[in-house]
C-alpha cells in the first residue's frame with residue numbers, strides 16, 4: 542500500500558491535534574513533542590497563532606471534534622500499558638506509530654521496557670528526519686522498524702530486532718485500523734495471534750460503521766472521509782462492535798474490553814474543566830488478548 546510523500550499526512554494532522562489540545566483545551570493527554578514532530582507546515586501554523594485559530598476554529602471546525610478521539614485513544618492506550626507494566630509486561634509495540642512521541646515523553650515507562658515502533662517506511666523516514674532535526678535523542682531501548690503492514694505481519698517486521706515473540710507484549714494500533722482494508726486488518730491480527738505468545742495484549746481503535754454510529758455524527762464522518770481521502774490516505778474499513786469482536790475472535794484473541802470511546806468521556810473529564818469539544822460517538826475501542 543503506498544502513502545503519499547509530499548503532503549501533510551494524517552500522522553502530521555493528529556500530532557497537530559495533540560499540540561492544539563495541549564495548549565487550548567482540557568489536559569486529557571500532554572504531548573509537548575507534538576509540535577516538534579508534526580512537520581514544518583503545521584509547525585508554522587503552530588507559531589502563527591491567528592493562522593492556527595482560523596485553521597482549527599474555522600477551516601477544520603466540522604471535523605475538529607473527532608480530534609478528541611485522537612487524544613482519548615492515546616490516553617487509554619498508555620493507561621493500559623501502565624497497568625500491564627505493573628503486571629510484568631516488558632515489551633511495547635506501537636504499530637502505525639506516526640508522530641507518537643512515547644520514546645521522548647515517557648522515560649518513566651521506558652526505563653522498564655523495550656519499545657518498538659513499526660510504521661510505513663514513508664512515514665518513518667519522515668519522522669526520523671524530524672527527530673534528527675529537532676535534536677532529540679532516541680533512547681537505546683526504543684527501536685524503529687519500517688514495514689508496510691499490508692505486506693508483512695508485525696512478527697515478520699520485528700524479526701531481526703531484539704523483540705522476543707515468546708514473551709508477552711503490549712501492542713497499540715491507534716488511528717490505523719480504518720486505513721487498512723478488513724482483509725489487511727484481519728491478516729495483521731492473525732499474524733499477531735499466531736506469532737506472539739499467549740497473554741499478548743492489543744488495543745485498537747476502530748471506526749463504527751454507519752449503522753453503529755450516532756446519526757448526529759454522520760455529516761462529520763462524511764467530511765472526515767473526504768478530508769483524508771483528498772490527502773491520499775482513504776479510510777477503508779469500519780465495523781460494528783460485534784463485527785470487531787468476531788474479527789478479533791477469528792484471529793485468535795479473547796476480549797478484555799470492547800466499548801464505545803464516548804464511554805470514557807465522563808471518567809476522563811472528571812476533575813477537569815468541561816471539555817472544550819465533546820468527542821463524537823463514532824469510534825470504538827477494542828482491548829483483546831492472545832488466547
Ligand SMILES: C[S@@+](CC[C@H](N)C(=O)[O-])C[C@H]1O[C@@H](n2cnc3c(N)ncnc32)[C@H](O)[C@@H]1O
Pocket residue numbers: 542544551552555556636637638639640641659660661664665688689690691692714715716717720721
Ligand atoms: C493517523 S496516523 C496515526 C499515528 C499514531 N498511531 C497516532 O495515533 O498518532 C496513521 C498511521 O498509520 C500508518 N499506516 C497506514 N497504513 C499503513 C500500512 N499499510 N503499514 C504501516 N503503517 C501504516 C501511517 O504511516 C501513520 O503513521
